[in-house]
Amino acid sequence: MKPAEQPGQIYELPAVPDPTEQALEDLDLIYAYLYARVGNRPDAEDLTQQVALKAIPRLKPDAAPAAVRAYLFATARTVLARHWSRRLGVPEEQLLDDLSQTEGGGEEPEPIERVRRILDALPANYRRLLELRFLRGYSLKEVARETSTTPGAAKIMQWRALRAAAKVSDAR
């Protein structure tokens, strides 16, 4: 428990961690950041590795913890933009602009909260379909059964719902 602060009392400050140690520990955050944006483990691991190999050797020995983390997140944004750029054939600069506009400081995102906000802005039928499919892991067939429709119609609705979700996401 933290002692009550008293005037004149001296507290021992914790030692500043080694930047590499700090960075290795922060990779959990980087992985979570990347996973929330690529949605699968192989890509998230690959990109986390790229961030580590790119950023950690360049850390200054006396870098403060906050600076280490900021540098890791900046590198993660660049790596992520390159990933989507190659995967989707879009200029990297355009994606970097998008990422810096929507990601703020990089560390803030609460992925589930952000997804919740996107879902909440959608019409009820789209929201329900995406919740069932993505958050509860239903197959398209199960979604169709739950929503009293056919798998073919559910597939079309999934496309429309994701397109609507993308518009909401872009607008935020």
Place this chain on the structure above:
Amino acid sequence: MPDSEEQRLADRLEALVRQLLAGRSPHLHVSDASERRALMVAARLAGAREAFPRPTPEFKRRLAAELGHSAPVAERGLSRRAALVAGAGVALGALGGASAQRLADLLPKAAPGPTKTAAERAILEPQPDTARWYDTGIRFAEMSESQPHRVTAGAISAFVIRQGEQLTAMSSYCTHMPCELVPTGSQLRCPCHNLSFSLQGQSLADGYDLPSLPLVRVRVKNGRVEVMGTA
């Protein structure tokens, strides 16, 4: 009615979604901007399936070795900051401090001893002054057989599973470390240490006598599933 172009895009996107939800990297050429944006938002939705994703210990060990670092980061366990950022406040029980105390306060019947056997299975029962029933929004009649539904009820996170006419709710956190389990086929898998539980909540790990997942009180009221949680 969808036109043929819309049908084609819906088919292609479904192929990508299936790859994502199977945990694979999606591979398919994306042709236009709307398809691209739809895929990126699908990736975000798929990424929200895990409450706090973290790399496997094997991956971290490999990476630390590649960086020439002597101390394998994998041995350090869950980073407190990682859990906080991911918003898994209640999962911090084993990490010490005030969170552990709050979690312990919620579990008067969960024995503090080392293990519990399946026969004396723990029940997550909040203190009477904080306990309340939560409407999960799930209709019992619409529940699929053996399909876990993850729900939260205040500080309690649980899986609700229907098996025949029986309804069971159990904690969604691994009893080894406070990592949230992920439904995978007919198992609940722990992403932290590759341990698994059956849909009945029993550990499937060889060589570990892990306690079963604590039960959570559940009922059906007016056809809807309600779970006992904390105010």
